[in-house]
Amino acid sequence: MVNVSEHELVPEHTLLDDDDAVEEVLADFDVKRTDLPKIKHADPALPSDAEPGDVIRIERDSRTTDTAIVYRLVVE
DSSP states (O other), rough: OOOOGGGGTTTTEEEOOHHHHHHHHHHHOOOGGSOOOOEEOOTTTSOOOOOOTTTEEEEETTTTTTEEEEEEEEEE
């Protein structure tokens, strides 16, 4: 079976497991955790230890800024 998360076209998905890091991100964007865009727990690109309620940092290549960083809330 192929591990989708290791494919070269799948951007880096990192679990923010430190509550301070999550709170800093939320403060930077002035949003609540539930205001973040959602990503399903069943998404094959997620780290295996991601649980609903966790925040994921996704780092994508970008033509305009070299790297684009987005955050998603894991939902059931």
